[in-house]
Amino acid sequence: MIWEVFRQEKTGQYHTHCGNVHAPDREMAKQFAAIQHGRRKPTNSLWVVPRDEVGEIDAEDVAFGGTTDKAYRWATTYKTTGEDAREVVESEDEQATAERQRGDD
């Protein structure tokens, strides 16, 4: 049985996928993962998930975020005046980054 492994480096961070292991059950999967994926990189926690339980939908199945113009859902579309609150500026910056990564810009 194959188990997908997700690693969290430090308390409070996200668990991100880092690899997988063969193991007969969850207990063994955790033990194997601790060595295979936690022995060198900083690790606070690992999750193991049976691979068969992972569903996938990819960019061939669906156009993530749509194909027509969705500019209305981005803060960067709105031209307002004056200084914005710090948290609004941060949000807008994060959105601008996401838009660039999507290639919308």
Place this chain on the structure above:
Amino acid sequence: MDLDTVKDRAGPREFSPADDLPEEYRKAATRMIEFHANSEIMGAYLERPFIRQAPSIDRKLACSAKVQDEIGHGQLLYRAAESLGVKTREEMLDDLANGDGKFLNCFHYEMTDWVETPMIAFFVDGAAMRRQATLRRTSWEPYAHAMDKVCFEEGFHVKHGEDILRELMSGSKKEQELTQAAFEEWWPRIIQFFGPTDDKSTHHDFAASVGLKQQSNDQLRNAFLDQYIPKARSYGLEIPDEPRIRELDDGTYEVEEGDLDWDEFFTIAKNDYEPGVGQINGRKAAQEAVQWVRDTIESDATAAGGHAPQAAD
């Protein structure tokens, strides 16, 4: 983990579902996150009619996307609350329907006209963003993670709300007057968003001591006023005379608490305020009307669950 250890360790994103946390912490966190989640749902409920009433296609799209986001925030927050192991999402949504779930004061009022939309989308959401930004450092990691995504999305809501305000205040005289009237009606409620002053707040001390809450009501209210009073003025809105707000020498504000209607606030807090009751019941009716669908898909899920790999344990 005992409570003293929790208080000692209570840093940002410190605790996760892997930790064995005392009941006091889990209950306080559940109450706080459930309130937040309920507020997303009831805010969306209030704004939904304005998807239809938006005066252009682009505005309609933005309003639909905003209401969609609020429901999405509810989804994230109920999950963060659920992960404390105190209540399931279904229990929280049922409590909201039954009038036992609490939510933000502003969403107990009626909203009937388009000119009111920026009162929520700009001011209330602006206030919410102030608070949410601080909650990215809350001690319950799933809550902080939910806040990452909420804060990422919410900037659009505030900017769109501001854009509607800008348009109304640069529109016809009638639009400007109606908007000013709406502002006067909503302003005291918006100030009350942050609750009573710190010395009157009941839950703050514990929530702060275990790192759930990062800033006090007074700090948040000050930061909000500091940013949004100039914004309101810049669009030509006049700040109402009441509640009296004094700007102090250190740049902070002091709101004359006696000018605000706290009886109404606490009636609302008990879910006894009439328009709010109607809104709770309206959502309840909608939730009940589709119970049959949930029953249908849940019985499917139970059946499918029988085939899930059991080797795991």
Place this chain on the structure above:
Amino acid sequence: MATSLENPDELDERERRALETLLKRLADDEFVLAERYTEWQVRAPTLESDLALANNAQDELGHARLWYDVLGDIGFEERELVYERDPADFRHSTLVERPFEDGDWADAVLRSYLYDAAEEIRLESLVDSTHPKIADRVGKIRSEEAYHLEHAQNWLERLADGDEGHERLQDALDRLFPYAFTLFEPVDPDVEEDIVDLGLRDATLEEMGEEWLSIVVPYLESLDLELPADGRVGDGTDEFEFEVTEEMLPEERGRDGTHTDAWFDLYDEFTRTYRELGRTETTRIMDKPE
């Protein structure tokens, strides 16, 4: 092969009317369907399904926006097309204007299926449109519609599996099917002929209707649903003919300007702010579509 109708200034009266009629059919269907879908926001069965339907509503509205924009090339503005237009001049099928009963999710997903199956056929027939802007926009729209169709089918299959769901689906089908036929009704038979002759669309309404029947009838039957009319040529065949008789159609067809009362109420609601604030133009947030 008909010639390109690219330049709006060079269109004669007949070409202009055909283009306008085709676009109004497209845009009005999407706009009104979206308007109805948004009623499910904050009312869908679960939070996740709420998000998904809101997505579809925004997609449809975005498509309406693209088609209304093409109408802009022949002189129409959004305010005239939506907010100041006589409600009796809207050309959408009455399928999309029908109100939802509270909690009738079966109606929502069945309506979506009936519509999206027809929409796929219609979009396919526009791929080589002689109006280049129409042909250009079809691709983007189709890729979003694919999700809608799958979404509807996923739900139909799950609902049809339960007793209550099945009963509600049958009930919705009995009610909606006559209205669905109006998807293929003419605005004006002569103009409809022109639309095909000019190559704006390469299939007639009857051809599209027939293809639609050949897809939706077997599929709905596979869910153990009974069709009020199936268009089969002889028993047990898989050949279909789109012969719609007067009895099969509802009184209000939409395309010809006849609408159910629910439409006029809906129109009053979505034009309310525009009217009450005395607006004379509609706000644009996004750039004009490319």
